[in-house]
Amino acid sequence: MTRPNLTIPVKPTELELKLGCEDRAVEGGYAAMIRTWAEDQIPRADPDLARRLERLAAAVVEYGRMPVPQRREVCEKVLRALELYRKRYRSGQPPDKLTADHGLGFLRGVGPRRAQTLRNLGLHTVGDLLRHYPVRYDDRRVLPLAASLEHRQSATLIVTVTELGHVVGRRGRAMAQVPATDGATDLTLVWYNQQYRAQQFEPGTVLVVSGQATLYRGQLRFIVAQTEMLSRGGEAQEEEGETQEQTPQDSDEQRLSVGRIVPMYRLTRGVSQGWLRGLVAEALEACDPLPEGVVPASLAEARGLMPLPEALRQVHFPTDDTLRKAAHARIAYEELFELQVVLARRKTSLTQDSGSASLPGHALMAEFIAALPFAPTGAQLRVLAEIAGDLERPTAANRLIHGDVGSGKTVVAAFALMSAARAGKQGALMAPTELLAEQHYKTLREPLQRLGIPCRLLTGSMTEDSKRRLREHLEVTGGEVVVGTHALFQEAVRFRDLAVAVVDEQHRFGVRQRAELSGKGDGCKVFVMSATPIPRTLALTAYGDFDVSVLDELPPNRKPVLTVLAWGKERLQAYETVAARVAAGQQAYLVCPLVEDGGSNDVAAAEREFHRLQEGHFAGLRLGLLHGRKDSAEREETMRKFREGELDILVATTVIEVGVDVPNATVMLVENAERFGLAQLHQLRGRIGRGTEESICILLTRASAPDVVDRLRVLERTTDGFEVAEEDLRRRGPGELAGTRQSGLPDLRMADLIADTPTLVQAREDAFTLLEANPSLSGDDTRALREALERLEQEETDWAI
16 A cells, blocks of 8 residues: 555644635645545545544535535544544654654554555554464473474474475375475475465575474374465575565574464464564563553552553563463453443433433323333333433433344333334334334334324335425324434434434444434433343443443243254255144244355255245245345235244345244244354244244254264254353354444453453452442543543544534
8 A cells, every 4th residue: 555645634634624624725726625635545445444533534525615614624634534544544754752653664574565454453553463362382391302292283384495396196186295304303284275384485494393293104294284484595585576675583483482472373375373473572572661551559559450561562572371361351451441430420421411301100101001012021120110210310311222133122212202202202213124113113103102102213225205294294293203214414404302212123223323322312311122132241331321221031832942953954944844833723934044046055045935835846836936036015914824824934134123923833943054144043943932833943954064963963952042142242252342432432352251250340349349439531541541532432523524
């Protein structure tokens, strides 16, 4: 990536501000200059920077038509954004002291091409590099000699290549064989199906190789699994484009790579372990001062935490296992503490916000419960009371309501919507798909009408005329509830007085999308729902600023769903189970991962399976087809037929994952179950078992890999959604913490939400205790924390143009 020229937009922006933002600083207009510069950088930028530059270019489009105060505000934001860009992406003359905020171009061996390669790892500054923690370690304190190895023994060796190698065998079974020695014993290094290795290493090249020793015809071979070059033999070769860049000395690389516990990092193309290891070591030595950490010194001492500078040294180049573990503990606590302070501040600001109206709560509960056609569970009664408390307080509310499939989240959401309407205000429920929005609308419309509250539907597929009339209605009419999709938070939709916003399947919406909906009402009370149980660790991180309600009780008549794993040879038996259930007057789902045939016979597609089964095994039965590409009228008609028993089998994609309730459906067949996550499979099987009959979910798979089969066996073992969610989190990780990357929260690079659960709970308690005692974080002990939070907020502000 060519180093961007930042002098062009910075000085004109400063001049534009100096001239009173009258658009006189640049011939042709200030906006055109900024747009041209930003758009010129986008093709050469990494994805994150490209998105930021696109926002910057868009921010100045209307500059010429803005009043002067607004122009000044835009110029100031652009200037801050350019300064942030300069710090993160530009290298200049070496400073007297290198800090964590400096770009990586100040480090020895990092020129423009290397800098771009490091950006592929998300590394822009020295601080980013220091926080690029090892993913594992190799214990190379004492390495064996080749002569001591037994047949099939795994080991790590230091060897020197003695001559160029050769390739033996044919394509697909070829071996690169390279003669080498460890100084005492000759051996042959072998790489399978890596023919290029034969001529890669000049004689004299020193390697660290990990793999397995074998004896073949009395000769020692070493099957190499991992290769690391310590020094190059023959004549040193400079890489193209790097002629102006120094590289770490061979002696430094060997010192960091053998005779110690050696860090192993996540890499990208063009970066080797040895080179990156040397770069981290240089950063640790050159950075002055090393980051001190955001945890107040008194708290770190009370918790027995290692000082952060020492932790950074030990986590990258540990002296021993005890110090490495102590370093991990300090850094994990550091990350979790900062995250919990941010969440605690958000939660505190919500409770102090007095702009929200007080709505009727407990006084309405008896009337609401009496209108229900069933007796609510104890969990529902508990959550209704929690929601009633939120409604009555004259402050904003932010509550997460989560529970297992069928635990009754829609019922408690209806209570919050009813309260808003009874107060003469408006309530809105947003769902991620039209199918789910239509289902919610049909579920809510009748009970709300019994309570005298109109309920309306707004989706993107409605005619423009219908949408226009409804938008006009929402601007002037209170005492109502509206259900919809993303269409609800579009700019054209304006509410007369939105008091309650409910977001269903919240993980399918971004943080800003939820904020846009709640922002349509002053002091709007927000309730987000998840049909997937959320593990406590994830709730304390991604939703730490929410109050959390758990629906951990199912209706008493619900029977557990029997789940069985089956392979292709058992397909006919599975079909016979489906046919037997249909013959008994029940209904079935057949779920496919794809809508249409993607060219692979290994993956079931709904369209193909529908026609194959209709003409084959289930000929004579009534089959329906449902997927997201069908228009809403066709989807609704298919679902109506299935609900009313006019169809025996519904062939569908995951559009049925949420919101579809057909008590007579007692069997589900999931094709290619290995292509779904555990939580999603649990959601799918929640579509059955809603009546009084025993239900069965058959997971058909082609998988044979032990880890995949073991993952699917979890669903055979338990029907507890919370247990499934914990297992899913353990196996797949938290992803981006349900959207935190776009929410202004600090990243977790070291902390593990499963292994570090006790640390998480401790950090949360400490964060809330600290803010309760010192809300403004005043004092020298909290200076670093205060500055870190300001930087986090400033970066969001700088780019939020």
